[in-house]
Amino acid sequence: GNSVTQMEGPVTLSEEAFLTINCTYTATGYPSLFWYVQYPGEGLQLLLKATKADDKGSNKGFEATYRKETTSFHLEKGSVQVSDSAVYFCALTTNAGGTSYGKLTFGQGTILTVHP
Amino acid sequence: DVKVTQSSRYLVKRTGEKVFLECVQDMDHENMFWYRQDPGLGLRLIYFSYDVKMKEKGDIPEGYSVSREKKERFSLILESASTNQTSMYLCASREASGSGTDTQYFGPGTRLTVL
Numbered sequence: 001g002n003s004v005t006q007m008e009g010p011v012t013l014s015e016e017a018f019l020t021i022n023c024t025y026t027a028t029g030y031p032s033l034f035w036y037v038q039y040p041g042e043g044l045q046l047l048l049k050a051t052k053a054d055d056k057g058s059n060k061g062f063e064a065t066y067r068k069e070t071t072s073f074h075l076e077k078g079s080v081q082v083s084d085s086a087v088y089f090c091a092l093t094t095n096a097g098g099t100s101y102g103k104l105t106f107g108q109g110t111i112l113t114v115h116p
Numbered sequence: 117d118v119k120v121t122q123s124s125r126y127l128v129k130r131t132g133e134k135v136f137l138e139c140v141q142d143m144d145h146e147n148m149f150w151y152r153q154d155p156g157l158g159l160r161l162i163y164f165s166y167d168v169k170m171k172e173k174g175d176i177p178e179g180y181s182v183s184r185e186k187k188e189r190f191s192l193i194l195e196s197a198s199t200n201q202t203s204m205y206l207c208a209s210r211e212a213s214g215s216g217t218d219t220q221y222f223g224p225g226t227r228l229t230v231l
Contacts, residue, residue: 004158032218043120043206043222044159051218089158093218102147102210102218103174106158 002027006090006107013080013114021075021110023064023090031092033057033066033073034104038087047075047088080114087111119143120223122207128229135194137226139207146212148190149220150174150182153204165190166212197230204228 007022025031032051036044048057053068062077073090090107123138141148147166151159151174161174163182171182179201183191190209194201204227208220 034219036222041224043224044208045222046219049219091159102220103149103161103164104159104208104220106151106160108156108158 002031002092002094002105004090004092004105004107006088006110008108008110010111010113013112015082015114015116016079017114019075019077019080019084019112021088021090021112023073023075023107025071025073025090025092027071027092027094027105029094031094033064034091034093035062035064035073035075036089036091036106038089038109040086044089080112082114082116085112085114120207120209120221122205122223122226124226125224126227126229128231129194129197130231131198133194133197133230135197135228135230137192137194137205137207137228139190139192139209139223140188141190141207141209141221142188143209143211143221144187145209145221146187147210148184149208149210150180150190150192151206151208152176153206153225159206162192197228199230202228202230 034049035047037047048059050057050066056065091104120141149164150162165171165184181193206225207223210220
C-alpha cells in the first residue's frame with residue numbers, strides 16, 4: 001500500500017531562517033506528489049506538486065523536487081516569514097489500474113512556527 | 117476559483133445523536149471525499165464518491181455513512197455519534213480521474229465535538 005512519512009515536528013524557526021521539512025514515501029504505481037498547507041483556522045490549500053521524477057514544484061518561495069531514487073519530496077524555503085506559520089502536509093496519489101479515483105495518502109503533518 | 121463549502125465550522129453533539137455534515141462544491145467535480153484530521157495522524161480518508169449515488173469506503177469507514185444525491189453535494193452521516201468521533205472533518209473535491217488534473221480542493225473543515 002501507499003504511505004507517507006514526514007519529519008516529526010513541531011519546527012520552530014526565526015524569521016529569515018532556512019526551512020527543510022523531510023518527506024519520504026512508499027507507493028504502488030507511479031505517484032504524483034503534493035505539499036498542502038493549512039493556515040490556522042482554515043482548510044488545506046495546495047502549495048505545490050510534482051507529477052514525475054526530477055520535476056520541481058515551486059510556489060511562494062517554497063520548492064520540492066521529486067526524487068524517485070530516494071523516494072523523497074522534501075520541502076524547502078530559503079527564508080521563512082512569520083506568515084509561513086502553518087501545518088504542512090506531504091501527500092501522494094496514484095492511479096494504478098485507473099481505479100484509485102485520486103485518493104490522497106497524507107503524512108502526519110508538520111507544525112511550523114516562525115518567530116519574528 | 118474552486119469553492120468547497122461546509123455547512124458548519126463548529127458543531128457540538130451528544131453521544132448517540134445522529135449527525136449530518138454537509139459539503140457543497142461549485143465546480144462540477146465528479147469526485148468528492150471526506151477525511152478526518154487528528155493530531156499526529158494527518159488526514160485519513162473516511163469515504164469518497166466518484167459519481168452521483170456512487171460511493172466507496174476509505175480507510176476508516178466504521179461508524180460513518182455518506183450520501184450523494186446531487187453532484188455538487190456530499191454528506192457525511194454519523195449514525196450514532198460517539199466521543200471517539202470528536203475530530204476535524206474535511207471535505208474535498210476534484211475532477212474525474214483521467215481529466216489531466218489530480219489536485220484536490222478542500223473546504224474549511226468542521227470541528228465536531230461529541231460530549
